[in-house]
Amino acid sequence: MPAVESKIESPLADLTTTSLADLRVCDDARLRNAVTRLVGRIASLDNQFGYDRRR
């Protein structure tokens, strides 16, 4: 029997099949937490989800 592969659970909610109509009104805790995480990162000075340039 093959070994079960270990998984790392992401704080990112899986919205790959969520319609835009549902997205706006969804009240799921995972989505709320993902939004909180995003806002916490972008509001920092360096915008850690941001940008990197070469020369």
Next chain:
Amino acid sequence: MSPERLTAPGAGGLGASGRLDLSAHQLSEGDFDALAAGADDVAVVRRLAASERSHRRVVLRALLDRMADRPDIAGPLAPLDEAWELLVRAEATDLRAAAVVDYPLTGVWAMLLLRRLHGVRYDDVPLWVEAGGLHLLAVAAAVRAGLTFELTVPMRRGTVVMPTLGLARLPHRDPWEVAELSVAGDDVRVAGGLGEATVRVAHLRASRSSSRDTPSGFWVPAAAIGAAHDGARIDVVLDDVDPYRHVVSSTLPAPIGGAEVGRWEAVLDSGWQLLVRDHPTQAQAITATLRVIVPTMRAPRFMAGSATSGDAFGAALISEPTDPAELAATLVHELQHAKLGALQHLVDLTDVDRADRCYAPWRQDPRPASGLLQGIYAFFGVTGFWRVRRQVTNGVAAALAHFEFALWRAAVDCALTELRARPELTALGHRFLQGVATTLDGWLTEPVPSGPRRFARAAGIDHHAGWRLHHLVAEPGAVAELVAVWVAGHAAPPGVVLTRPALVGDPAVRGLESRALLIRHLLGDPAAVASWRDGGDVGDQVRGAVPSDLEWLVGDAAGAAAGFERILEDEDADDPHAWAGLGLVAFDLGDHAAARALARVPELVRALSRELALPGLRPGRLEVARWLGAAL
């Protein structure tokens, strides 16, 4: 992490309570470790790309929530609800229409606006114009879905950019105006400013190509280019119109001409051929990520510029390449940023950055930990790229490849050491860097021919010394103590020599790479460099370079030392370029103690020399360096 889904959005359904029972993305440890090791497994990259769909929707939801707190945000435009409903209707009509939401540069718009609404960004553009990006998304989606509709949209200096479609231009009166956009039957009508125009829907969906001349008239379609080699194909949009294409701030459309599109097409074709032939796994991964190139001005040779935003997965700003290998290296570099950006949307590799900054061997400015991580991963990929190139090329191309390989493997190694000591790194961040280090360790022992290896070592030391001379200030108490010890005729105490300097940051820093650029020119075209020695100012060829650099480059260490001393004596006693150059020639002259001090604590050598320039004392600069170096 979920595999790519083909299920229709909304298939799960939303209950009356607003609950979707969402699952979380999961990432297998195998995928994580493969990414860290730089394996470029295309299946892993595709899963990363699929997860970006979720991230984009989180961004959109965060933006919608924030905009809901500002009922007046749309200003003279139609209410946000109206735009949103049109977008929803477009998706419900044709799933492909929602591609505008997933378009890479849509993410930049959304995140810049979100940051503005959170008070961490300012822009001259009125807020309603930026908020109207939602209206533009909606009309672009609606056009793609074939809907009949009308909606007001913002017009920036007479331009209306519909993401994924192109640019409408009208005569305008004011910088920021409202345009009415409507579709009925096969016609799209845009009216605003001082004019109106109508264009066929089919025309809006067409792409611009190199066969067209410089864009003119009312409608400028998106430019698309592609290349195919050995069964592998890449297609990208050359986005020269999106207001958010420059990533950090908004700008106006600047459509490039047919000739320029043609040059891009040609270099993409040859660069793609090189990638598919010599770097097939990277080529595959690039096809899974890259969808948009934002073209920027051609840069001088060896000075290619490029940028990637984590907000715009699938897009890269790239200066017009001078040759196929340059484009290929850039695409590999930006692929690394794209992968890491997507990975960081899934898991936290670093905590929020602390205020203090670190040295990055590829940057002139001090960097936060998160920025250093991006650089490490990008140049890790670049090192791997040159590792292959040095095996598949010969002559000057191989010499350059050896140099780049040796330079970047050492740079990544140095940055890894720095970042692994930082408190921001999470447990997963440590695991990720361990994966990078394991692969890199194998590369660090690979032999490199002595010439390129010597130059790579010197370029690395030079950059680091220059960075310290620009950004660090020796601790005044330590300098005073060392003056007293010198005057007393004792040896320099190591504990004092290693006193931590202060990072002050020099916003005017420049030229840290000028000697490395000269090395590349020498390896790539020795005759040209010889001609620079014979006539003209080398600074005209490489900004920041001085004639003494050429003397050092060709092995005249004594001549170069005299030249750097002359600059420090006659022009500027603090000149960082001359001080760092003095360290390089000290090494070549066999003065290893002086070279060591000028490499490791050049800001202290400079500060101490300044303090010892007293009547009757005034030791030579290399003498001071030698004294300090004996303690290191």
